[in-house]
Amino acid sequence: MFKDVSFGQYYPANSPIHRMDARVKLIITLMFVVGIFFIKSYFGFMLTAALLITIVLVAKLPIGSVLKSVRGVLFIVAFTALINLFLGGENGSEILWSWKKLVITVSSVHTTIKMVLRLVLLITGASLLSLTTTPVALADGVESLLSPLRLIKVPVRDIAMIMSIALRFIPTLFEETHKIIAAQKSRGAAFDTGGPLQRAKALLPVLIPLFVNSFRRADELAFAMDSRCYNATDNRTKMKVAKIGLADCISSLVMSGYFVVIMLDRYFWCGLVDTLMFGGLV
Amino acid sequence: MQAIKITDLTYIYSKKTPSEKVALAGVNLSINEGEFVTVVGHTGSGKSTLVQHLNGLIKAQTGVVEICGIPTSNKKNLKQLRFDVGMVFQYPEYQLFEDTVAKDVAFGPKNMKLSKEEIDKRVRRAMDLVGLPYETFAERSPFELSGGEKRRAAIAGVIAMEPKILVLDEPFAGLDPIGVKEITELVLKLKREICPTVVMVTHNMDSACELADRIVALCDGKIVADGSPKEVFGDRNLIKEIGLDVPFVARVVDRLEEEGISLDKTILTIDELTSALEEYKKLKGGDGNV
């Protein structure tokens, strides 16, 4: 039931990408997400795909684990594609097919293909971050990047601690959910029969113990932290100090290059490369 | 009749990923009706995985698990299987959810679609059996019980289904010696009165010896020993090799041997030990230094 949760699905492997500084990876991912919305040409999408494939290969990730995150949003992608196919065309574009008010034009087909490419590449790119970075490293990275906000009295450290605790307990919660489901199934509980109301009611024997246990655990954790004199002051040091390495420099350069090409393609070449590559097709 | 028959059972977690883990590797096991079998093994040896196959919570990947002659892969029979094989998990108290103990205990029987009178009868019986008298505890909230009482309430919830086979995974976890003794007695009582066949997983070797007719030792997903407590714990080399503790009395025997007093290695109870020592004293002409 809860086995296919791809969020935060860290895939352990020994690669330069895995060893990179989480802060660099976060910034790079942010650049990538921004960049992908500037892409208008097929050339840009091909370049992005090539970049992602290279990262996947270098990070030694199996294709399956990458595609899994795309599978999760397949429905949204299909839905957006359908809307775009019928509504996304420009006026005056050549009509390919029509039935009553529904019209598919050449330009709507192009918009749709680009839309799908954009979404799929976006999800894939973002999932590469969580596939190659442990949740704890991510939380540390976010803390470090947000630390300037401390100047305006934002409790960045507390937020980061809350984040890492939350991340840390996601697997525990899943495991626990699993155990409780198993226990209630053993008492004959059925989760997949009956109407919606019945199904919702069938979840109570799982949710109630889950909440009770979570509160109990939170209590115990708070107590344990307190008795070790935890507080989020400047005196706290890190066990693992992040360092910028060679891989971080190289990937930053590659990413900046990618970003520049995307911008050039959009604002100066204006689809020139597409015309050169695909001729009259586009 | 064979209550449980497991043939060539293999189970792999997270198949085809880097965290792939073989939890069971070709297990063969038959358990007769009326037997009390204890499954022992070091942490991660596959005990929990094995027992979760017994009521179909885990589906056999390869191999067959038959309960009373019916394979657990039989989908139509799944519900009945859950009622026939009562499963008490580790820390069962964390699964309580109703606002009164009686309602929680009634959860299983309700799922069996029994009549109201029958449910009521079973709840009373189960609660009385586990030592939570219905009159006192029925209307109390399960969350306000003590740890030991919670565990009993959770066990009552399984017993109320009156299963033919009772499976307990680490019923002693987190209990003090008195708690262990109480649950030990409870399990014996349940075997006598409700479910003739019991399979129990435990790390507590003393209870394992005290309770079981038969001990099955797992190591890395394989059965490495299967026999009476005396047979299994008599083989000290094997026990050491698979990383198990020996029961308290056996430890005393080993310690005595270090001091030069060799006794029978299969001694497992205090009574046996006392009579063996007395015999030893007679043989040695009573220098009584023991």
Ligand SMILES: Nc1ncnc2c1ncn2[C@@H]1O[C@H](COP(=O)(O)OP(=O)(O)OP(=O)(O)O)[C@@H](O)[C@H]1O
């Ligand atoms: N849900 C799971 N996903 C992946 N691996 C698992 C899962 N559950 C158990 N394992 C692995 O399978 C092996 C056997 O686990 P199992 O829980 O059966 O051991 P056990 O003998 O019950 O141990 P313990 O005495 O600690 O309860 C272990 O190595 C464990 O890490």
Ligand SMILES: [Mg+2]
């Ligand atoms: Mg276990």
